[in-house]
Amino acid sequence: MRTKIISAVVLGLGISSAAVADTEAMMQAAGAELFNKCTACHTTDTSKNAFGPSLVGVVGREAASLPRFAYSDALKNSGITWTEENLRKWIAGNDQFVPGTRMRHVEITDKAEQDYLLAYLKSLK
Template structure:
């Protein structure tokens, strides 16, 4: 069964909100908050089953608190794959985007399995949310 999103969760709606914020003189932080709110919804649907937002708690996957800018395979008390440990990655926005789109392509041999998110707008939403953690 395919998940259905409301008009409020569409990429077009988010673009209109961001453009409206600029036209009425609102700060970027308001537009960023809107993107982040949508990212939280996508995170809940795609990531939360395996990842915690709590820095003190790993689940099936490592905590994603503070992930943006963090060295890959560096969360304490998590058993990373040898491939991830050897990757040398830092979780920049570009690397996170590539990971979200196709993690196995970015790090062959990773143990993580997930449904790839190839839609750039949805990636933007998730990245906006990850920046808040």
């Protein structure tokens, strides 16, 4: 949705759709850089989990739904689907969003950094 809105505004200003694609690519690249912090525990390999589950396809997925990973009871019972809004809450403070989760505390409160990370996570399909 955000990309469509940006596209409409940008095109209305006479900026090409290629510029919009470049913006999205830049956001994904910035998100990939931020994701480097996450790779200590998470993988982008769909065939395996690491200390944390693979994050390929995480956007739109039900929480605690990947096989072969021992999720906390708190996350298994959360009923969460990883929408952009829920991922943003998780990124801003996972231990506040889902008390009792086993994942160590994460706190990225800068909205731009959240946007970058979400753009990258959406690209993992």
